[in-house]
Amino acid sequence: MTAAKNRIxxxxxxxxxxxxxxHVLDEPSIPDIEYDRLFHELKALEAANPELVTSDSPTQRVGSAALSAFTQVRHEVPMLSLGNAFEETDMREFDRRVTEGLDLPVGDLFGGGAAVEYSCEPKLDGLAVSLLYQDGxxxxxxxxGDGTTGEDISVNVRTVRNIPLKLHGTGWPATLEVRGEVFMSKAGFERLNATQLEVGGKTFANPRNAAAGSLRQLDSKITANRPLEFCCYGIGQVSADIAETHIGNLQQLxxxxxxxxxxxxxxxxxxxCLAYYRDxxxxxxxxxYEIDGVVxxxxxxxxxRELGFRAREPRWAIAHKFPAMEELTELLDVEFQVGRTGAVTPVARxxxxxxxxxxxxxxxxxxxDEVAxxxxxxxxxxxxxxxxxxIPQVVQVVLERRPxxxxxxxxxxQCPVCGSHVERTQLVKRSKGRETISEGAVYRCVGRLACGAQLKQAIIHFVSRRAMDIEGLGDKSVEQLVDEGLVSSPADLYALKFEDIVDLEGFAEVSSNKLLSAIEGSKKPGLARFIYALGIPDVGEETAKVLARSLGSLERVQRALxxxxxxxxxxxxxxxxxxxxFFEDAHNQQVIADLLKHGLQIQDQGDLGAEFAASTTLGGFLDKLHIPSVGPGGAQKLAEKFGSLQGVMSADWLxxxxxxxxxxANSVREFFASEENRQLAEAAEKQLADFGMHWQSEKKVVEGLPLAGQTWVLTGSLELMSRDVAKDKLESLGAKVAGSVSAKTHCVVAGPGAGSKLTKANELGLKVLDEEAFVGFLKDHGVPV
Structure with missing residues (x-):
């Protein structure tokens, strides 16, 4: 008994x-699943020792005390928590208790029992609140709060945009208490954390913490700027019944x-119910939004009403929890991996x-920086x-358990792979003729392609499906080629011979010939694909497409200032x-030269993009020189006054x-007094002329693409083409293809299996095409399918 009492x-x-x-600090130190384990252990001990149960036990109440900074509010009808189900057997046991409690036939393994009607809805991961309406x-x-006493957050809830300050329509009870969850969407959470980082503020571990922390600010102006939403899930105190069912109540609300x-x-x-849970x-x-189960x-x-309540939970409701997305464990070690760009990244073991x-x-x-x-x-x-x-991530340290x-x-x-020096990157911020240098968050190995890890990752990126798309060169094959000394740059792939690879692990005569054929077949990449394959820092697929479409040739991309x-x-x-x-680096120049020497023929090259060529003016050019204190307006005045770069550079004081x-005026004269600045400006102007995009160059007529300025979204699985192909076809018509639906989306293409994006598109009343209609649309615009 003493051991049980002490443990309790x-x-x-x-x-x-x-x-x-x-509940009070909004700073949980353990995940929900660990709390549930401790709670169920206590519940089991109290069930075995009922004489030890007291009214102040956590099993007899919900949450904790209200923050002293807020006025306390007593709930006329307690805000109880729900019992939890973790397995299908828990749900079936709940159903059995409900059926027996209502004195309905329970049935057996062969059926025959009564089917109880249940409402089903996701369990949002936010903060439970009560809204009291008087006369609407x-x-x-x-x-x-603790279920009986909460905190008055009236000023803050009024800032949540989807909470009505006055009820619509008529017929509501004189007193109506609405209960629901204030939460933050995944997109809103990401935006908030990004903003917090920009201003040096506190970031949040998850949307639930973000919502709770935002709603319980003493300054309601802060709450008003947070992307909070409300979802109603029931009623509390009410002066007159609304409907005969729970769903009826919600539909009336x-x-x-x-x-x-x-x-x-x-x-x-x-x-x-179980089918809904699985779906x-x-x-x-x-x-x-984040959910952690189904209610x-x-x-x-x-x-x-017939079923009633237990001490802390209703007998007529249950939360069927999903497997925990958060867990407690021990950090055994931290190792460091080296990536394609030399970044030395910590990995938790x-x-x-x-x-x-x-x-x-x-x-x-x-x-x-994240470790710190x-x-x-x-x-x-x-x-x-x-x-x-x-990818799993560490979100918090439980300080009270630190050994x-x-x-x-x-x-x-030193680099853990090649032993080269590891140095911290520097961030160079350039604006208005000034450079500000600060320490970056990334550490890099300086060994470059002499470092085996960087070389392997560079080759893996080069041959990947969205880059050169060389089938048969998986990660392990690339590692073998590098380890055997057969490949020391991307260009070496095109010098491989049958006898080099046939004896490697995983290769034989057929697979060797297939690989050589795939390498040969990759020798005619599009310009955008080739630029992306080179692995230029900060240049992803979209930027590579912009470079290719605007500059039109590899030679211009290489030369561009x-x-x-x-x-x-x-x-x-x-x-x-x-x-x-990247293109100034002698090693990179050699790799590109070697690739071309091995027979690579870059496709889709041609003239400078017409819209790009027409984008320059003298005023805009002077603005891009970032002369201190001179903005776009001042740059335009200089252009109008002097008419040429030489005129600006040679202008006298008057x-x-x-x-x-x-x-x-002083700033301009000081800027061009520097020989380096003069040379940079003259070189840039000369290049504009060489490319045919100088403000005095003859301009082509710019014909706008039919979908220019439109944003499209692809969702579901397309059957006649891959989504990548569909994206390329839309982009060829000038559309931007986004990953999420918003009010600014022009059209959504929905294939089989389309889910939440299609739902949101329909809610917003957006144009939606199925695949058949989409194919017809492409044909109408002259795009081959």
Whole structure:
């Protein structure tokens, strides 16, 4: 008895602390699944020792006390939590209890039982709130708190845009308490964290923490700027009944202007509940918000009243939880991997643990800044998160479990692969003639292609499907070729002979000939594909397409100066310098020369893009020189006054003062007093003339592409072509192909299996084409299918 009592007291103290961190501080230190384990252990001990149950036990209440900074609110009808089901057997047991409680036939293995009607909806991962309406007007908002007493957050809930301040329509009860969840969408969460990083603020571990932290700000102006949403899931105190069913209540609330779940459904019997759970589980990662399970409620209000409540939960509802996406485990070590660009990246080696149904032993740490942000040490207990196909990541350290022998994480001074020096990158920010240098987040091995890891990753990227698309060269094959000394640059692939590869592991006569044939077949890549394959830092597929479409030839891409490259859409000065530096490098020049010597013939080359050629003016050019204190307006005044670059550079003081105020005039004269600046400006102007895009060059008539300015979205699986092919065809017509649907989307192409994107498109009233209509659309615009 003493051991049981001591353990019960330990568990209560630990759960109370976790409740405080979760509900009051919004800083949970353990994942939900660990809390559930501790809670169920306490529940089992109290069930075995009922004489030890007290009214202040966590099993007898919900959450923790309200924050003292907010006025306390007492809930007239307690806001109870739900019991949990983790297995199908738990759900069947719940259904059996409901059926017996309603005195209905239970049935047996062969059926024959009564089918209870249940409402089904996703369990949103946010903060439970109560909204009180008097005569249709919102008069109070409160958190759940400990279930009996919450916090008055009225000022903050009024800032949540989809909470009506006055109910729509008529017929609502004089007193109506609406209950629901305030949450943050995945996209809103990403935007918030990006903004927080920009301003040096605190980032959030997950959307739930972000929503809770945002809603409980003492300054409501902060809440108003956060992307919060509300979803109603029930009612509390009410002066008159609304409907005879739970779904009927929600549908009436929706008519009065309150948002309810789009996934709300009625299930007839436990089998349909389980089918709903499986379906929503398969679509979980495609939903625009985080969920951690499904809530099932007996639909009949009369049946709910008959079933009643336990101490802390209703007998007529249950939450069927999904496998945990967060888990606790131990950080055994941190190792460092070297990537294609030489980035030395820390990787967490973990004590294996099952997360979301998959055993996880490794997790990404991104960079050393992330290690510092987490305050991570080897030996720590950490929270691991895995969502869908996303690489598992460490999201938090449980500081109270840090062992005495924990060790700091240190970046190696030498590359773990080749032994070359590892140095921290520098960020160079260029603006208005000035360069600001700061330390970057990335450490790099300086060994370049002399480093086996960088060489392997560079080759793997070069042969990948979206690059040169050489089938038969998987990661292991590339590693063999490098390890055997057969390949030391991408160009060496085209010098491989049958006898070089036939004896390698995994190769034989047929596979060797197939590989050589695939290498030969890759010798006519499109320009965009070839640029992407080169692996230029910060140049992905889209930027490679812009370079190819605008500059029209490899020769122009290689020669282009940063000041010229910045005329390309979405290419800023930093990326322009990366591109220029890549092609200035002697080693890269040699690799390209060797590739061409081995017979590569770059396709799709031609004239400069007409729109690109027509994009230059003297005023715009002067602005792109980033002369301190001179913006677009001042640059245009210089162009109008002097008419040429030489005229600006040679202008005397009096003429300059006629064009600009004294400070700007001085700045221009000081800028061009530098011989380096003069040479850069003259070289850039000469290149504009050479390319045929000088403001005095003869311009071609620019014919706009039919879909220019339009954004399209592809969803579902297309049967007549791959989505990559469909994307290429849309881009050839000038469209931008995005990955998400918004009000700015022009059209959605929906193939079989289309999910949440199609749902959102229909909600927004967007144009939707099935594959057959899409193919017809392409043919009408002269695109071969």
């Amino acid at each position: 007291l330990e568990l209560r103290a630990e759960l109370d602390q976790h409740n405080y961190r979760y 007007v919102l008069v109070r908002g409160a958190t759940r 929706k008519a009065w202007g309150l948002p309810i779940s789009h996934e709300l459904k009625l299930a007839n019997g436990i089998a349909e 929503i589980g398969e679509r979980r990662n495609a939903l625009p 099932f409620k007996v639909n009949s209000i009369a049946a709910q 973990l004590k294996p643990v099952k997360v979301a149904g998959v055993t996880v032993a490794n997790a990404t740490l991104h960079n050393m 942000r987490l305050g991570l040490m080897i030996g720590d207990t950490v929270i691991i998160r895995r969502a869908g196909d996303v 005495d022998n924990a060790r700091p994480v240190k970046i190696p001074e 940063p000041q010229v490259l910045t005329y390309l859409p979405d290419v800023g000065l930093e990326v322009a310098h990366e591109i220029h530096s 003429d300059m003062r006629q064009a600009l105020p004294e400070k700007q």
